Amino acid sequence: MVLDTISVIKLIFSDWILVVLNHTWKRYVPSIILKRKRWSRLVFQYNMISYCLDERPTWLFDFSELFHLREFLDKLKIMRFSSSYKVTEDLQEFIFKNLKEKSKKANTFKEATEACIERGGLALKQSIGQDFASYIKLKWSISEFQYTESILLWHIATELCNEDAKISNNDNYKSKSKILSEYMFYLLIVQNTIFSPVLGDWHLVFQDTCAEAKRFFRKYCVSNHCDAVKKMNGVRTKFRPAAVKEGRSKSVFFDACILANQLKKLESNQRWKIMDEVWLELMSYAAINCRPIVHAQQPSWGGELITFTWLLLNHFGLGMQFSEQEDRAGMKMVAVK
Numbered sequence: 001m002v003l004d005t006i007s008v009i010k011l012i013f014s015d016w017i018l019v020v021l022n023h024t025w026k027r028y029v030p031s032i033i034l035k036r037k038r039w040s041r042l043v044f045q046y047n048m049i050s051y052c053l054d055e056r057p058t059w060l061f062d063f064s065e066l067f068h069l070r071e072f073l074d075k076l077k078i079m080r081f082s083s084s085y086k087v088t089e090d091l092q093e094f095i096f097k098n099l100k101e102k103s104k105k106a107n108t109f110k111e112a113t114e115a116c117i118e119r120g121g122l123a124l125k126q127s128i129g130q131d132f133a134s135y136i137k138l139k140w141s142i143s144e145f146q147y148t149e150s151i152l153l154w155h156i157a158t159e160l161c162n163e164d165a166k167i168s169n170n171d172n173y174k175s176k177s178k179i180l181s182e183y184m185f186y187l188l189i190v191q192n193t194i195f196s197p198v199l200g201d202w203h204l205v206f207q208d209t210c211a212e213a214k215r216f217f218r219k220y221c222v223s224n225h226c227d228a229v230k231k232m233n234g235v236r237t238k239f240r241p242a243a244v245k246e247g248r249s250k251s252v253f254f255d256a257c258i259l260a261n262q263l264k265k266l267e268s269n270q271r272w273k274i275m276d277e278v279w280l281e282l283m284s285y286a287a288i289n290c291r292p293i294v295h296a297q298q299p300s301w302g303g304e305l306i307t308f309t310w311l312l313l314n315h316f317g318l319g320m321q322f323s324e325q326e327d328r329a330g331m332k333m334v335a336v337k
Contacts, residue, residue: 039303039308040303041086041087042084042085042086042087043084043085043087043179043183043186043304043305044082044083044084044085044183044186044190045082045083045084045085045179045182045183045186046078046081046082046083046182046185046186046189047155047159047181047182047185048152048155048156048159048185048209048210048213049156049159049213049225049228049229049232050081050225051077051078051189051210052210052213052214052217052228053217053222053223053224053225053228054077054081074189075189075190078186078189078190079190082186085179085182085183087179087305088175090175090176091175091176091179094176094276094280095280095309095312096312098277098280099280099284099309099312099313099316099318100316102115102316102318103316103317103318106317106318112317112318115318116284116285116288116313116318116319117285117288118281118285119142119147119150119281119282119285120141120142120150120154120278120281120282120285121139121142121143122281123274123277123278123280123281124138124139124142124274124277124278125139126277127270127273127274127276127277127278128270128274131270134266137262138259138262138263138274140240141153141154141157141255141259142278145252146200146201146205147198147200147282147285147286148188148195148198148199148200148201148202148205149200149201149205149250149252150282151184151185151188151282152185152188152205152206152209152252152256153252153255153256153259154181154256154259154275154278154279154282155181155182155184155185155256156209156232156252156253156256156257156260157256157257157259157260157263158177158178158181158275158279159178159181159229160229160232160233160256160257160260161260161263161264161271161275162177162178163226163229163230163233176272176276176279177272177275177276177278177279180276180279180280180282180283181279183283183305183306184279184282184283184286187286187304187306188202188206191304193294194286194290194294194304194306195286195289195290196290196291196294197289197290197291198285198286198289201250204250205250205251205252207250208249208250208251209250209251209252209253211251212249212251212253212254213253216231216232216253217231232257232260233257233260233261235254235257235258235261236261237254237257237258240254240255240258241253241254241255263275283305283306283309284309284313284318286306287306287307287309287310287313288310288313288318288319290306290310295307295310
């Protein structure tokens with residue numbers, strides 16, 4: 001009986017019923033219902049520094065280890081303490097124009113396919129332009145790490161650069177890169193099924209990086225976000241830890257501090273332009289590689305920015321599934337301009 005009742009309610013509010021009602025004299029009924037928005041245009045935000053500082057109550061997390069519930073508690077904690085941000089017109093326009101431009105540059109299907117497999121390297125190279133020396137200094141952060149390692153590396157570096165931007169009151173490019181950075185971190189913790197095909201050693205990388213961050217914060221008696229950022233911005237080292245730790249740890253904590261220092265040596269507008277475009281390419285890579293069935297579930301749950309990015313990529317002829325269709329049908333596909 002309960003199931004029948006639920007089925008009737010779902011039928012009443014289905015899109016087909018609304019279409020039928022929309023052609024009747026009672027137009028005001030569907031017009032009210034149709035005003036509901038499928039996507040709230042909100043993206044959840046969280047950052048790793050806050051995650052590492054907020055480890056209360058400690059006994060509960062220690063206890064959870066015994067029953068393998070740590071990941072579950074992590075998700076609950078982030079869902080409880082995360083914030084949400086309204087996706088601005090500026091961010092939507094940035095994503096649309098950037099992907100459209102990438103489609104225009106793909107003159108052949110092969111070029112369109114190659115654009116899909118980029119995970120920050122192409123955006124880094126194009127946003128730097130003729131400054132080849134800066135590209136050489138920064139490319140290690142993409143080329144020498146797995147995809148999810150690069151996300152965490154750039155996430156921490158973005159947080160450190162953003163604090164400097166607050167001090168100098170320079171909002172140019174700040175919001176886009178920070179929003180995408182904290183959004184991607186949130187998804188990796190709470191909805192990592194989106195990243196399943198490209199997750200790699202994420203859990204080990206995250207675990208080791210958090211452990212190193214907590215040791216660093218304890219060493220300097222850091223208890224709040226502002227002090228943590230100041231101490232991390234003060235890190236100076238001649239050698240990247242990844243080059244000398246010989247695989248003993250997957251932490252990218254100090255690598256991120258080094259990346260932040262390298263980024264801050266760039267001119268302000270150039271720095272935020274690079275970070276914006278790298279973050280968009282990192283998100284696009286996850287969107288393209290996510291299984292379609294996972295994307296298909298998102299709209300019914302309110303939608304995700306990464307899913308709408310996936311739809312845009314496909315609209316502009318940058319979707320990977322077109323390659324599969326071409327192989328099966330023997331057809332030549334042309335990127336939408």
